[in-house]
Amino acid sequence: MTKNLLLLLSAAACVAPFQALAQESPWLLRGRAVHIDPVNHASPIGGAGNADRIEVSSKTIPEVDISYFITPHIAAELVLTYPQKHSVRLDGQRIGSFRHLPPTLSLQYHFQPGAAFNPYVGLGLNYTRISKVRLLEGLCELENDSWGASVGAGVDYRLNERWSLNVDVKKLQIRSDVFVGGAKISKLKVDPVLFGVGVGYRF
Known part of the structure; x- marks a missing residue:
């Protein structure tokens, strides 16, 4: 009887995390502070010129x-996010600015759902709306x-x-x-790397 009870408790301990996970809401909301680091490369038409001196x-x-x-x-x-304003420089001199709104939709794979430490990878599509170009x-x-x-x-x-803490890095393809x-x-290649740190709430 004791042996059967131990087997029953062991089975319950194994099943409990999956039951808790199944009862979790599928929605997760995160807020992050994100640093945008553009790659800053421009290709001049015809292959001549000094377009690489353009900096976003x-x-x-x-x-x-x-x-x-x-x-x-x-x-x-x-x-x-909301539209972001970026300054543009040529040879170190400011030549103006533009705004961009870059919503991104990704499909992610989470390696250890339900665990305290849960890494993930993602692949997605970015759409950027460029406006107020000056x-x-x-x-x-x-x-x-x-x-x-x-x-x-x-x-x-x-x-x-x-509640959870989150660290995230993304590479976006933004070109104009x-x-x-x-x-x-x-052809301007902004192609930024985004480094993010924030908190998440499962509801």
Whole structure:
């Protein structure tokens, strides 16, 4: 009888984490502070010129993301923020600014759902809306839309059944053609790396 009781308790201990996980809400909300570090590369049309001297400023922004767990291992994550303003420099001199809004949708794989330490990787799609371009007193323009891939990785550290800490890094593909007087003169590759630190709430 004692042996049977021990087997029953062992089975219950194994099943309990999966029951708790099954009862968890599939929704996870995170808030992060994210540092945007652009790669800053521009390709001049025809292969000549000094386009690499164009620099887009780095900055730190607030960010919110909403994740929905399709299964304990697989989640869809939507990253949201408000339009961000970046300064643009040429040879170290400021030549203007533009704003961009970069919502990103990713599909993630979480390696240890329910564990305190849960790393993940993700692959997704980024759409960036570029607006309020003010470069060279209006002489220079950028495309309004950019579509590109997104790759990332991170980890959630669980504090309790609701709260967690999060560290996340993503690489986004953000590119735009550059026009002067209606003529395409360059292709700007912002392609930033995003380093994020924040908190998550499972509800």
